[in-house]
Amino acid sequence: MAPSCNHSQNVHQLPQQVVVVVVPFPAQGHLNQLLHFSRLISSYNIPIHYITTTTHSRQVNFRAHGFKSTKNIQFHEFPTPIFTSPTPRNNPNNNSSINKFPSHLQPCSQISTNLRNPVANILHTLSHKSRRIIIIHDSLMGSVVQDYRAIPNAEAYTFHSVSAFTLFLYVWESLGKPFFIDSDMIKDLPSIDGCFSPEFNTFVRSEHEYSKFNSGKIYNTSRVIEGHFLDLLSKEQINKGKKQWALGPFNPITILGSTLQQQQQRHKSLTWLDKQVAKSVIFVSFGTTTSFSHEQINEIAMGLEQSQQKFIWVLRGADKENAFSEDVMERIELPKGFEEKVRDRGIVVTDWAPQLEILAHSSTGGFLSHCGWNSCMESISMGVPLATWPMHSDQPRNAVLITKILKIGLVIKDWAQRDELVLSNKIEKVVTTLMASKEGEEMRKRAQELSFGVKKAVGENGVTKNEFDSFIAHITRGI
Numbered sequence: 308m309a310p311s312c313n314h315s316q317n318v319h320q321l322p323q324q325v326v327v328v329v330v331p332f333p334a335q336g337h338l339n340q341l342l343h344f345s346r347l348i349s350s351y352n353i354p355i356h357y358i359t360t361t362t363h364s365r366q367v368n369f370r371a372h373g374f375k376s377t378k379n380i381q382f383h384e385f386p387t388p389i390f391t392s393p394t395p396r397n398n399p400n401n402n403s404s405i406n407k408f409p410s411h412l413q414p415c416s417q418i419s420t421n422l423r424n425p426v427a428n429i430l431h432t433l434s435h436k437s438r439r440i441i442i443i444h445d446s447l448m449g450s451v452v453q454d455y456r457a458i459p460n461a462e463a464y465t466f467h468s469v470s471a472f473t474l475f476l477y478v479w480e481s482l483g484k485p486f487f488i489d490s491d492m493i494k495d496l497p498s499i500d501g502c503f504s505p506e507f508n509t510f511v512r513s514e515h516e517y518s519k520f521n522s523g524k525i526y527n528t529s530r531v532i533e534g535h536f537l538d539l540l541s542k543e544q545i546n547k548g549k550k551q552w553a554l555g556p557f558n559p560i561t562i563l564g565s566t567l568q569q570q571q572q573r574h575k576s577l578t579w580l581d582k583q584v585a586k587s588v589i590f591v592s593f594g595t596t597t598s599f600s601h602e603q604i605n606e607i608a609m610g611l612e613q614s615q616q617k618f619i620w621v622l623r624g625a626d627k628e629n630a631f632s633e634d635v636m637e638r639i640e641l642p643k644g645f646e647e648k649v650r651d652r653g654i655v656v657t658d659w660a661p662q663l664e665i666l667a668h669s670s671t672g673g674f675l676s677h678c679g680w681n682s683c684m685e686s687i688s689m690g691v692p693l694a695t696w697p698m699h700s701d702q703p704r705n706a707v708l709i710t711k712i713l714k715i716g717l718v719i720k721d722w723a724q725r726d727e728l729v730l731s732n733k734i735e736k737v738v739t740t741l742m743a744s745k746e747g748e749e750m751r752k753r754a755q756e757l758s759f760g761v762k763k764a765v766g767e768n769g770v771t772k773n774e775f776d777s778f779i780a781h782i783t784r785g786i
Contacts, residue, residue: 323437324786328356330426330452331367332445333418335595336681337468338367340527341445342380343557344466349379351779356433358426360387360418370659385425387418419451419514427454434458441782443525447510449517456520462782465518466525469680469701471536471553472708474526478545485544492712497703497722523550525778527557527680530770531760532687532713552778554771556688558681560762562667574661576619577668579654583617586672586751589742590665590691592621593677597698601640603728608645610734611653616742618653621660666691672751673741675719678705687715690758692750694719694737696729715754717741 327348331341338359345355359367361384368382430452433440442463444452455461467474476496479485503511518524524546530537530553537553540546580588591611593599599607604622611618622639639657646655662682665671666689674686675694683705686693693716695706703722710716719737720729741747764771 323354323433325439325441325783326354326356326433326437327441327443327782328358328426328430328433328452330358330422330442330444330448331363332447332468333359333363335366335370336679337445337447338363339370339681340468340557341443341466342367342371343559344443344525344527344554345380347554347557347775348779352379353779353783355380356383356429357381358383358385358422358429360385360422362387383425383429385422387421419448422448422451423454426451430455430458430461434460438786439782446518447514449514449521453517453520462522463520464523464525465521466527468527470683470705470708471526471528471533471540472712473680473701473704475536475539475545476704478540482544486542488539495711497707499703501722501725502699502701502703519547521549523552523781526551526553527555527684528553529555529761529764530774531764532757533708550781552774554775554778556684556761556765558663558685558688560688560758560765562664574664576654576656576660576665579619580665580668580670583670585669587742588617588619588668588670589673589675589694589738590619590621590662590671591675592660592662592682593696593698594679594682595623597677604639605642606729606731607734608642609731610738612645612649613731613735614738614742615652616738618649618738619656619660619665620653621656621662623657623659663689673738673747675738678702678709680705683709687713687754687757688761690751690755692716692741692747692754694741696720697722697725713753713757715750715757717747717750 327345329341329345331338342357345357349355357364357380359382364382364384430440430442438460440455440458440461442452442455442461443466444463446465446467449465452463455463476493477499479488524540526537526540528537533553537551541551591607607620611620622641641655663685666674666685671689671691673694674682674691675696676682676686677698678693678695679700679702683693693709695709695716696719697703697706703725706716706718706722710718717737717740719734741750761771763769765775766772
């Protein structure tokens with residue numbers, strides 16, 4: 308999907324009552340959530356200005372799925388600074404590091420310095436053409452938008468890209484646990500040790516300092532999913548009296564039927580799914596920031612083969628800073644003869660796969676996932692239970708939310724064993740349990756009930772729809 312237009316000089320010339328400026332952190336999980344959110348805001352006929360680098364604008368548009376139109380969204384693209392992107396620590400050929408945090412993407416944080424001036428210029432230009440400017444920025448981009456404070460008709464809102472559960476625990480712990488919470492919630496809670504690199508921790512803390520000046524907080528979650536944790540986040544000790552809105556899921560919750568021409572252009576995975584029995588396929592995908600060792604790839608392959616379950620396995624290397632560079636593609640080798648052995652039961656995808664559409668397909672009955680929040684929300688909204696294999700960042704605690712609190716998933720790798728190889732017999736056991744047992748069927752039923760609740764919430768007079776309307780009424784107040 309091509310961006311609708313580029314560059315700051317193309318700012319809309321007609322006067323506007325309210326405009327929204329969206330500034331995502333330049334990594335796929337963040338870019339994608341805020342593009343989907345932009346689409347939802349634009350449905351209220353509010354113009355959107357989405358600001359990122361040229362490379363990341365291309366990336367998020369190319370990978371967008373579940374909707375076809377970016378009408379009312381104006382893209383502003385700026386050059387990416389030149390820097391050396393380190394070799395991924397989790398590259399198959401670089402297994403020396405225990406910490407699997409994608410430090411090879413650390414230069415993304417350096418983009419902040421380069422985007423601050425262009426963002427400020429756009430804000431000042433828009434301030435003369437609009438009665439109010441609403442800035443919605445990723446929690447990791449506070450320093451980039453800080454100049455809005457000098458613009459009288461501008462106000463900013465922080466978007467948090469993680470679950471309310473994970474964010475609450477992070478803030479609650481960092482404040483010294485200021486109030487009592489149910490001990491069952493934190494029993495066997497995974498440590499955040501190893502979740503981030505020290506450099507990234509420093510970056511996060513510095514960016515969060517800018518949020519104190521903002522007018523409110525936005526979460527990509529639903530009260531149907533995380534109402535209790537949203538209530539905890541709203542406590543005075545945590546929230547300091549700021550407004551907050553739970554407006555998710557941002558991704559489309561219904562995938563519309565395609566035209567004949569679109570069907571002919573569908574991804575091969577969807578065509579393959581059309582031929583399978585309902586709820587019979589497990590989707591295996593680990594996001595954009597992780598690569599596995601050859602040894603671990605072999606164990607996954609053997610586990611899937613031995614499970615006798617049908618599967619779609621997305622097997623790609625981790626993104627580097629430029630996801631389109633020719634030199635970023637890693638050579639990934641499967642066990643000899645693997646694809647021939649499983650050709651009647653599974654397919655391996657080595658290019659970009661339409662995850663949301665795969666999860667929405669009636670033949671998909673499970674998801675083996677790294678538990679990034681994008682993936683969790685998409686799986687929940689489509690009613691698909693998960694097998695959890697967290698890698699870094701918020702993923703270990705998202706996995707706890709999925710397995711212990713929502714009870715719509717099974718643990719395939721516990722965070723406490725994060726440095727260990729996951730053997731094929733463990734993979735086989737969990738995949739088989741999720742896809743072909745009474746326990747797995749009960750989880751599938753709970754996931755589908757949760758999906759129904761989420762879909763009801765975004766419908767007319769639903770709790771999410773009302774909250775979204777409340778947010779729009781707030782940012783357009785008095786106009």
